[in-house]
Amino acid sequence: MKRSIFRLVYLLGLVSVVLIGCASPPSTATPTPAPAPTAAPQPIAPAAATPAAADAVWQKVIADAKKEGTVTLYSFGFIGDLGNATRAAFKERYGINLEFITGTGSQLLPRIQSEYRSGQNVADVLEGSDINAIFAKKEGLTQAYGDLPEMRSKDAWIVDPHFDKEGQIIAYTFTNYPLWINTKLLSPADAPRSWKAVADPKWKGKIVVTDPDTMPIPGRLWVVLTGRLGFSQDYFRQLGELDLAIAPNQRENDAMLARGQYAMTLTSTEVTMGPLISEGAPLAPIDMVEGVPSLPNPTVTLMGKAPHPNATRLFFNWLVSKEGQDVHGKFRSVGSIRKDVADYSPQPMRVKYTKLIPLGQEDEEAAAKVQADKVISKLWKKK
């Protein structure tokens, strides 16, 4: 019997090895090369020579988009009410369906890679953090979105949606990163007004931050404070000596502040604080004298082998239009990247910051490296 068991295991092993060999479809034998970062934009529709010609090209995009009939978004942000409202508004305007497959970046990216490499392309759009979009672009999974009428304007924007020079990523909203306080524990008048003052030992045990190993904001702070404002690493070490509470995700970070477990956080955003403040949580942003980091993010990206490229371009154009931004702002309770759209953020968040420090793709890549190298983790986390 032992010999037959051995034979069976051997046979199964052999069959599995053969199957693995068969598993790679021929189309993937030649890997798709990643485009060089400096490559020129490759619009999927050629730029038109005159406004009239451009208009004609765009009308064709609309007609083709309607024939395609669907846009499939692999999305982190278009969920719940925002997803439903966006779907309904876009459908009403163009009769085109938006279909969402939702997940975190770490769930969606492997799925996209797998589908892309086996030729089973489902995704038209990757929506979510710019970090995922940058990664997808480097992997050669994306393409340029080309000429979009709404994006032509130079002065319609509070924050420019053109995220990258290759024209593959669009920032359809933005996020600021001030200091946040619990107003029941700390009045705005007593709160530190500069990043330097936050490291004062008197704040020991009063600050919560998100995990620098998994969440992106600490890395962004590092890039701004050390790279733009000239702070030394020692500043982050001093922060680490304040017994920082480390929250595993954004909501826990924000909830710990809102519940009054801690008085301050350095690692939150208007997007996540907005809903809490709207419901009456005692939270407020604090303007910092050195400046408040600001990032055009989240983003949308057109996938390289999108099954519905025209419908996707039409959706992108609509998303940055007045109508698209209005729907987005209303359902996410945030301000708009456009000047002509109302600010839907709750009143306590409508702070006019003295100085905004804009972040871009290079900063994001630097922040991702800080996170991967666990630079901050070594200074903040206790052994």
Add this chain to the structure above:
Amino acid sequence: MKFNRASIPSWLLLVFISFMVLYPLFMLLYGSLKGGPPGTPGPFTLDGYIRAYVSPETYSALWTTLWLSIVRVILAGSLALFLAWVVARTDTPWRPVLELLVWLQIFLPLLPRVVAWTLLAGPQIGFLNKAAQAVFHVQNPPFDVYSYGGIIWVSIFPFSTIIFMLITPAFKGMDAALEESSRMSGASNFTTFRRVTVPILSPAILGATLLGFILLMESFEPELFLGYGKGIYVYTTRVWWLLGITPSDFPQAMAISTVFLLVVFALVYLQWRLLSGRQFVTVSGRGFAVRPTRLGRWKYVTLGAVLLYFVLGTLLPLLTLVLGSFMKLWGIFVPDPLTVKHWERTLADPRFVDSLKNTLILGVGTATAGMVLFSLISYVVTRSRFAGKKVLDLMSWLPYGVPGLVLAMGFLWAFVGGLPIFAFLRGTLWLMMLAFIVRGMPTGVRVMNGAMVQLGTELEESSRVLGASWAQTFRKVIAPLLTPSFISAWILLFLLALRDLVTVVFLYTPRSRVLSVIMFEHWWAGEYERANVIGLILALLLVGLAMAARYIGARREIPT
């Protein structure tokens, strides 16, 4: 060895199960050496394994996982033994109700449990801490749920319930004559429990404890929410981190998972060694007695203990979950904090009805098809002379060799990025069903194995002598005797199919969306309140179907 035609169905079963298990596992192995799915450019490399095993963080996380799991399985296992004994072998009042109260816990998601204890025993805001500080005038809060103690405390309730569910059918099916003989020989109730009850039920207890141990090694939420911020890292939080970063470090995550494979091999070997050559038959051809042990006044103590267990383990998190679904912000007390809008908005979600329908099809389909398959596997493994039965047993363990997060990636690579012949399955509920059947196989087969070894062979032989076919014997004699265990495992499998997201998220499309996807959408977005609403709906659904399953099961049981 002479080939036996009668063994052809067993061989076919072995080939099918081996393929379903080994194909995703080989994909994972391939991916760990290539750094990605099929088609990833570049050479094979051991880089992920080298990085994993030179890192002190790996060893630290594994050590923490190991000792935490051992401590918790001892505590949860002891608690489960006590509960099963009270419910199945004593004259404690209201035993059917108590059994149901213990069961209810399994239907609650883990997160409300964690949040409930955060609000009770959190160092800054915990109600128990505030009360203790006010009453005893102490300056420092006495409880801190963000600690090893907190993780252990929060985990032992749900895990003891799982072990309880798996061992109770065996406790119920045991002949009381054995215990009576012990007591007539002068042994006390405790000695009888220790020397007779536990040893005779050791296959079921061992199987359930090993499963509990593996499930505890895979435990995630308490460790993440209560330990992560305090620098307590375990194997699953490490894998979560490696897969959560962009780009995810899959090779290292898989490399760490190989330790888990070794643990599973060791446990299988241990089980084979411990159980080989011993008899565990407690259900035979003759009738048997189920008279309970008389506890006297102690029965009120056991009643109180089970009720306390219910309050701490079920009622508290249930109230937190219900309250959480009606609070504007869960766990955050703002002015005028209650609202029904989360229910209104969730039920008005246009995707809700289709997702509910898909969820029911997926849950019932997975649990039913899975349990039929697992019963066959278990029958072949425990009751046949099939040459490949040890390989089949090993195959049924293997899906536990890698954590759910990693195995989900294996399904993605195998069925979405792998062989083109599976293209027709992509995006369907069938594929998700197959994936869940593989994931639930170790649990289902272990439960059925525990029950099968209790059945004496004379029952089957009598039926065959009287002219019944194998199928008739299985359906009329074996199946009814196995019904309680079948139902327990059916519910666990149903639970897995309803709650899981890590697998679903790689395989679903808008047409096959299930409720867990919507629940986790809210969770990612920080909308815990709406996630609670779906959690409650799922819990109600589970309780309803579990009740129906138990009712059907009770009708099918052979009266003893």
